[in-house]
Amino acid sequence: MQKFTYDTVYIVDDNNTANLVHEHLLKRICVAPQIKSFTNPLRALKKLNLELLADEKQILVLLDIHMPEMNGFEFLNAFSLFSVNNELVDVVMVSSSIDEKEIQQGLEYPIVRKIITKPLKETQLLDFIKQKGIISA
């Protein structure tokens, strides 16, 4: 039986194509048995909170910064407000813009483990997972 680092991966990005690409990448490196994509961050937030309430699961959130209605930071604010148990959740923020201010802002959230500039590369994901393995070991 295959060993996964996470139980579920949430991909939150308003761009459908980006979601498709990221889904494909994650599947290829076998990060989690379940991958869920959302273009609406509010819906993702609702689902994520429900899942955390139901079960103790290791969850990775691949979170885009620039989204209408609710951007990545607003998502994080809302999440820390509602979530009961966020030690189980790792967030990796992805963004196509390379804004130093946004990187600083993202790193202020303890839940954010890494900020990656798009395009997301397979090797970047593998590095992150390898690091995560060492931490959890």
Next chain:
Amino acid sequence: MIKNTLNQQNVSFAHIRKTIIFGFFLAGFLVIFLTIGMVVFLNEAQNDSITKDLTSRQSFENLKHFLTLAMISFTLTLVGLYKFLAKPIMETLRVNFEELNRQAEQSTSILENTSDLIWAIDSDFKLLAFNSSFAKLMKYQGGNSPKIGDSILSKNYSMLSFSIKKKLYEKALAGESFETDFKLNGDDRTQYFELSFHPIYDKNKAVSGCSVFRKNITLRVEMYRELEKKEGFLKEAQEIANIGHWNWNMVTDEIQWSDQLYKVFGLDYQTFEANYEGLMNVIHPEDQEAFGVSVENCLTKKDLLDIVHRIVMPDGSIRYVHQKGKAYFLEDETPSRMAGTIQDVTQLEEARQQNIRQYNELQNFVYIISHNVRAPIATLQSLVDIIEPGNESLNAEILPSIETTVETLDRTIKDLNYSLALKNIQEKNFEEVDLRKVFRDIEHLLAIHIDASKATIEYNLSKAPKVKGIKSYFTNILFNLVMNSIDYKAEDRPLHIKITSQSNSQEGMEIIVADNGKGMDLNSEKRKRIFDMYGRLSGTSNGRGMGLYLAKTQVEVMNGAICVESEPNRGTTFKVVF
């Protein structure tokens, strides 16, 4: 001649003294002579009448003795009178005369040792007296020394023309005391004089003549001219720099403003009373508090006053001024006055704000490039990454994504081009736009959407139906605002849009588009983002985040501003101000 008149007093004292002494001596000699004569006569008579009876001889003898005694006692009396009565009187007189003399000498020296000309005439224009400066000048000018009794109107005394001279003397002889100026054009230097006329009254209080003083005031006039010239330079400098200065006397609450300051404020110095309250009324209401704080700091902390604030001109327009000032304190540290300068910096300030606006636009542009242009490129890169040669089903899935992403990239670049092109317009191309026509066009363009959403639109355009600008821009701006209302209509009630155009308090006009749609919760971040390029607030609609950005760009290039108010489930109101 004043001198001569005064010396006569001295002469008359000596004269009195001599007369008294001479009188006494004369009286003395007369008595002695008479007595001797009498004695001789009596002796003769005695000798002649020697033969006569003894009794008469005896009586002669007696008379002789009596006369001798009388003569001696009379002489003694005279001597006594002189010593005890006449001499003290003479001494007192002498002291008094000396005192008078001293005073007269002092007055004379005052009158004589001045370069001012002093003279007096009687009611027949004849010279009564003059000082030596007068004599000197008259001799220099006419060649003759002035004489008492000369007519002042004769051409020997030709300081002024005959008619003017006569008029002035007549005025003084009519009992008026006055001063007048005149100038003499010399060869190398124009001289200025002040003449003061004073009537002289006799015992009966009737005018018996007049005295005249002539003072050379050339230096004073030249200094005044110099001062005027310097003031002129200062005024010129203030005008060129459009800078005014003020001085605030805090004890009396009076503010002195330079002419230019009134011009900066657009006020009339004849009708405007300059004081602190008046100044406050000129300052833009929103800047009054900041100005008050600055002045307070200047007075309490001795900070320099240095503030840029807005002022409201009498015509309602707003300008920017830069105030710099300093407070001055008394010894006990209480402030007594403040002084400072005010410069019109409207152009500078407008340029600064234009800079800020352009900087922000540039930032936005950079942001768009870094995000909206880069995003599709990043997506393309990752799409290319996941292509697997030979995996036809995967590749078939990826290809349409590549297509749409390339399309997105192309559209973004076209959007950027378009929005940059919008900004290249000039005010001279503005025309009068009839909003009623604009909305007719919009209703036509949006007919299907309006029908589908069962929207009703209420117009209140009659108060300000026309606006200056570019018609196609207004069409686009208002199209986007109406479209926005349709896109975000509430699900549970029919859409109602109310459109109003009216003039506002700042002599401009505003167009308000208000709906009863689903509204939104606006924080300052969202308020800003709603007008950003691709700054969509909603993920549920199909908008690209271009409509409101273009609307804002078009409003701003026509020197307007756009703002938004909204309440969840109540509706949204956009206000466009020109």
